[in-house]
Amino acid sequence: MPGASSRCGRQRSLGTRAGTGQVMKLVDFVTTRPGRPMPGSLYAEEARSTEREREPLRAEVTCEVAIVGAGFTGLSTALHLAQMGVDCVVLEANEPGWGASGRNGGQINPGLKHGPDEVAARFGPWAVRFSQDAPDRVFELVESHQIACDIRRGGTLRAATDDIHMAQLRDLAGQMGRHGLPCELLSAEDMAHATGTPSYAGGLFDPKGGQINPLKYARGLAAAVRAQGVAIWSNSPVVKADEQGGHWTLTAGEGRVRARKVLFATNGYTDGLVPRLRRSVIPVFSSILASAPLPEEMAARLLAGGQSLFEVGPVTTYYRVDASLRLIFGGRGRMGDANGPGAFPSLASYAERLWPGIGQVGWEYGWNGRVALTQDHYPHVHRYGETGFACVGFNGRGVAMATAMGRELAAMLVAGDTHDPVFPTSPIKTIPFQPFWPAGVTPALAWARFKERIGGAT
Template sequence: MSESTSSCLWANTAVPDVQAQALHGAVSADVVIIGAGFTGCAAALALAQRGQRVRVLEARTVGWGASGRTGGQVIPGLKYDPDELEAMFGPELGPRMVDAAGGVGDEVFGLIERHGISCDAQRKGWLQPAYSAKSLALALRRCDSWKRRGADVTPVDRSRMAQLLGTDHYLGGWEDRRAGHVQPMSYVRGLASAAQRVGAEIHVESPALSLSKQGTKWRVSTPQGSIDADQVLIATNGYTDGLWPGLAKTVVPMMSYQAATVPIPDALGKSILAEGHAASDTRRLLWYFRRDAHGRLIMGGRAPYREDLGAADDNYVRNAVNRLFPQLSSTPFEFHWAGRVAMTQDHVPHLNQLDKGLWAAMGYNGRGVGMATLLGRLLADLASGVPAKDIPFPVTSMHPIVGYPFTRLVARVLVSYYRVRDEMEAA
């Protein structure tokens, strides 16, 4: 199933696909971007607005990768709390990273507004409900860490959380009002269309097969064409292939699975996320959920790493729905889909310089709606000559994970272990 988007809610309810053709023949550009998800399309838009000649190569269609399959939750911040990030990256870069990561809501909703992107955008906040006493303490610490920096966040007690979510499963948590949600396929198509309107060329069904240096230029070849360019941006995230040796080994793709119910009648669902929040809980194997514009409930969670996941693999999310909202236990799922989430070993997204004029951004650890939009723009800044020291994120060389062939095995063991720990702590 992961190789297809036919059973995905977003592909079935999005605005029409962008008009784009495959690349034919030999052409030139200032910048070539490989991958048309949030990263690639945000980079293309920013560069084309600055007058650069941009071409995007997408192996399938716009948004075919993770971007058209996400939960669409726009969540500021990274896995680490602001205090932790500042301790990890120091007093100069740390606060700039915190500001940038905390500002992704403004980045996404600002683009949507400025470019008139029609994507059911709702900026009504994000809840992180805690399923255990230990994780509640961590959630409240995270809230406090943001609040001290002036962010629009607030702790939420148990009864208010039950009222906002429509379930009394959780012990409380916090609310981030900078956050929201979008119809992600419509959002990525909207970014691509906005980039086309300011001059970017987007080529679909055009996989980049090779990347080589021809004098001072880069040459990217596809089955029926090639592009010579000064700079190349790789924006392939969890779908990274062998185009640039070693790059795929900098991220570990994990599967995430979602299912969407049929639209829920008010009599059953009025109390569920009644104020329009998105939510992701504090489980190590988190449950994330939201409503769509038609009143469906969308539930997401981890899944085994298989390309052929299907409707029969919905036990994990069905269990989550039944436990949180027992009134929906006989409400059928209408859509099921899965996709690859790119995890990094250090849990921080990577902005890499691979060679002169060759850059990559990936590894959003499940926070890519906002972070990929941001890092796409930062890639555009780097390709426009902004010095790496002025980028509010570390720009590093590539570091493939040592012992990479074993990471999937380790990930499988960890998933089983986390599942047990989650159950034990909730007990």
């Protein structure tokens, strides 16, 4: 989700390379530059922005709530605030949906990374229902605001690549049953029939899930927000945020916003504007390839029911077939911005293993973006100053969860301490050595992939 600063490509000296005496530098990826166009992608081709969507702030405005970031979190919160009669504005460094909201795999997945038993033990049964029903919030907004975004409820498939992961899915199915959540265990034969590949030991089907063109959805949310009379200022990175006496002054673009309350909704693109918040998440790049439209025969045996699929394991691969019969195939990739159908050879190679000959169809688009991971794999809501809030860390489940959290955050901003939140506010805790994340994630992913290959991953 979009960043808030104008600094880009800065490098920081972080020590010397062992045995060489050379200064080791890591590119500071967690910054954005205002006015950057949407990176080339299938979504950007299908959902082009308008001049209005790129209009910057050029004045001084006053409001009740200022929201920093026009991704799903910020836009959903703004929409719900406006419907509650709250005067708010949205500030965006680039344009709505520029970050992870407009670049993700388009999967509307229910639930959290943790199973229902653990979620209930930590946050109560309401949190289980909230996260499981999060896709409903997406479908409701799309229907009520008539957003054209290729949405389809075909369910979510969790795919087990081996017997160890299948055992985990059996345990998860048991938990879901105890909490009254619908699901269906699938055999290896069932999965082969659903996916067109014999690669899976089994799976778990959740009918709540679905798929969507995420950038079309983000653009549609922005239009719905504007229809409520809310201003969204694009190309307006917030470079300064001051709180005095319970009031905020945000310097952004060529203007300023004065607000009683602020929500920082910048997620994986959180930058130096809020340093501690930035160091509380690990931004990890997720990469996606989009094929040419599949031949009818191939499309008929590859998720023909409109399901979205993700593999269970430490390094997930996920895919779906979109409304144009293109295979949208994603997973963790290189730790840096990359673009083009040839940018992710490991993804293309893995797809070829699943479906020999898929490469002959042709990959036409490739892009990536950052998702924000938290140490405990839960979304984090923080108080920032006296009247500031922040929400980050959807851990790859942002389409549904960020949308659902918008209503929750709106209630929190209006009611304050009288609101009983699903995820209580917590102090911001920084992650040790977080500035070194580009250097640490790559070997960690390589090690996880190695363990996957030898069958030892859990």
